[in-house]
Amino acid sequence: MRILDTKEIANCVCRLALRAGRRLSEDCVNALTFARNRERGASEFALSTLLENAETASRLQLPVCQDTGMSVVLLRIGQEVLLCGAPLQDAVDDGVRRAYAEGYFRKSICDPLTRANTGDNTPAALHTEIVPGDQIQIDYLPKGFGSENMSRLVMLTPAEGRAGVLSTIVETVRLAGSRPCPPVFVGVGIGGSFDGCALLAKKALLREIGSRHAREDVASIEREALEAINNLHIGAQGFGGTVTAIGVACEIAPTHIAGLPVAVNIQCHCVRREREVI
Amino acid sequence: MEMNRIRLPLGETARILRAGDCVLLSGTIYTARDCAHRRLFELLDAGEPLPFPLRDAFLYYAGPCPAPQGMACGSCGPTTSARMNSFAPRLLDLGLGGMIGKGEMNEETRRALIRNQGVYFAAIGGAGALYGSAVRKCECVAFPDLLSEAIYRMEVEGFPLVVAIDSRGNSIYSEKTSNGIRSIHS
Numbered sequence: 001m002r003i004l005d006t007k008e009i010a011n012c013v014c015r016l017a018l019r020a021g022r023r024l025s026e027d028c029v030n031a032l033t034f035a036r037n038r039e040r041g042a043s044e045f046a047l048s049t050l051l052e053n054a055e056t057a058s059r060l061q062l063p064v065c066q067d068t069g070m071s072v073v074l075l076r077i078g079q080e081v082l083l084c085g086a087p088l089q090d091a092v093d094d095g096v097r098r099a100y101a102e103g104y105f106r107k108s109i110c111d112p113l114t115r116a117n118t119g120d121n122t123p124a125a126l127h128t129e130i131v132p133g134d135q136i137q138i139d140y141l142p143k144g145f146g147s148e149n150m151s152r153l154v155m156l157t158p159a160e161g162r163a164g165v166l167s168t169i170v171e172t173v174r175l176a177g178s179r180p181c182p183p184v185f186v187g188v189g190i191g192g193s194f195d196g197c198a199l200l201a202k203k204a205l206l207r208e209i210g211s212r213h214a215r216e217d218v219a220s221i222e223r224e225a226l227e228a229i230n231n232l233h234i235g236a237q238g239f240g241g242t243v244t245a246i247g248v249a250c251e252i253a254p255t256h257i258a259g260l261p262v263a264v265n266i267q268c269h270c271v272r273r274e275r276e277v278i
Numbered sequence: 279m280e281m282n283r284i285r286l287p288l289g290e291t292a293r294i295l296r297a298g299d300c301v302l303l304s305g306t307i308y309t310a311r312d313c314a315h316r317r318l319f320e321l322l323d324a325g326e327p328l329p330f331p332l333r334d335a336f337l338y339y340a341g342p343c344p345a346p347q348g349m350a351c352g353s354c355g356p357t358t359s360a361r362m363n364s365f366a367p368r369l370l371d372l373g374l375g376g377m378i379g380k381g382e383m384n385e386e387t388r389r390a391l392i393r394n395q396g397v398y399f400a401a402i403g404g405a406g407a408l409y410g411s412a413v414r415k416c417e418c419v420a421f422p423d424l425l426s427e428a429i430y431r432m433e434v435e436g437f438p439l440v441v442a443i444d445s446r447g448n449s450i451y452s453e454k455t456s457n458g459i460r461s462i463h464s
Contacts, residue, residue: 041298042298042300042440042450045300045402045438045440046402046440049402049405049408049438050402050404050405052405052408053402053404053405053406053407053408054407056407056408056411057353057406057407060349060407060411061346062343062346062349062352062353062406062407062410062411063343063352063353063406063407064353064404064406064407065353065355065403065404065405065406065407066340066341066342066343066352066353066354066355066406066410066426067355067357067406068343068353104343104344104345104346104352105343105344106341106342106343106344106352106353106426107425107426108426115313117425146357146358146380146403149358177381177382177451178380178381178382178451179358179360179380179381179382181380181403181404237380237381237400237402237403237440238381238382238400238450238451239298239400239440239450239451240450268403268404269404270404
């Protein structure tokens with residue numbers, strides 16, 4: 001048994017949020033560089049501007065994008081850890097609150113009906129898993145809403161099968177057009193329940209861009225979806241071109257005999273995510 | 279890359295710009311997003327004056343991050359313009375020179391741009407740090423209670439933009455034939 005004060009989780013979330021807001025993930029920089037070298041005209045201009053922006057953000061320690069997002073936090077908590085101190089959600093929110101004040105990040109969280117801003121970017125969207133061991137893995141993903149707004153969840157029939165999954169993914173990106181800041185990274189959940197499917201899609205966004213699922217039938221959906229999306233020729237910022245998506249990552253879970261849920265979570269080209277194990 | 283530098287107010291340049299042109303824009307712009315637009319329309323409906331002169335002005339669909347010490351503005355990239363489709367035509371008809379945002383705008387907005395010789399520029403979504411560091415002065419001119427959604431007057435220098443819909447109604451999103459860098463000063 002390891003006893004851990006949730007203050008340590010708060011401090012870690014604060015560190016991760018500050019880092020994530022100010023830099024693109026390395027796999028994202030590589031993907032954007034690859035895309036820029038393939039495009040011409042306004043699309044090349046857009047991608048060059050984005051790479052220059054990432055350098056400016058790092059040099060001036062500014063948020064890469066002004067939409068510093070809704071704080072999505074995934075904790076994988078070893079079952080031999082005993083948490084003490086402030087309640088877990090409070091601790092995570094405390095980390096977010098401090099980072100958004102200290103980093104001059106935009107506070108973007110509000111009441112859905114009155115639209116009154118909570119003023120400190122809390123609450124975070126907190127997901128927890130209990131796993132073996134005595135450590136905690138913390139994933140931090142600040143999620144912008146230009147792309148979140150373009151995400152979809154569809155309850156397909158089992159008969160629609162693999163082809164239905166593929167067309168759902170591609171159609172979601174087509175419908176989104178230029179609005180989610182392409183080139184996008186596409187996280188897909190296949191199976192599970194209604195709620196679990198959406199979470200699978202979110203977790204897929206934590207995978208490295210370009211990585212492939214261990215199951216070959218799932219990996220083949222990732223490959224085919226990426227090719228079909230890039231044949232849409234929406235391009236960077238919707239300016240046309242051959243790179244509409246920099247990656248497609250699918251996660252899969254068993255579902256009910258009557259259903260085939262598919263969730264497509266769109267991530268803009270500003271892929272920011274940080275991980276630490278404490 | 280030799281870029282076309284242009285300055286606001288656009289004057290005759292508005293007619294020369296073509297969809298797909300890449301430019302560096304300098305001058306005075308005003309930020310406004312969803313909530314600020316709703317307030318502007320309340321003022322218009324009540325017959326009250328607007329907090330800034332609309333004639334030839336450019337709206338920037340953006341909500342900046344707070345400014346760190348020593349900077350005029352924090353990160354400040356564009357937000358999705360489509361959400362402002364219900365507002366843009368009326369403002370263009372009242373004299374607005376054009377808008378800066380990201381992504382497509384609808385047919386009503388495109389027609390209003392043609393009608394009023396306006397221009398819609400696409401800023402590069404996600405390049406918040408670059409745009410923020412190109413803001414030389416930033417001052418809140420209305421609705422400070424809206425925080426990042428308030429209206430700010432900004433003096434900007436060298437904003438990297440692409441002409442998305444030109445004054446003839448050509449759109450980079452429908453043409454898919456970006457011509458990129460061509461000299462507009464020759």
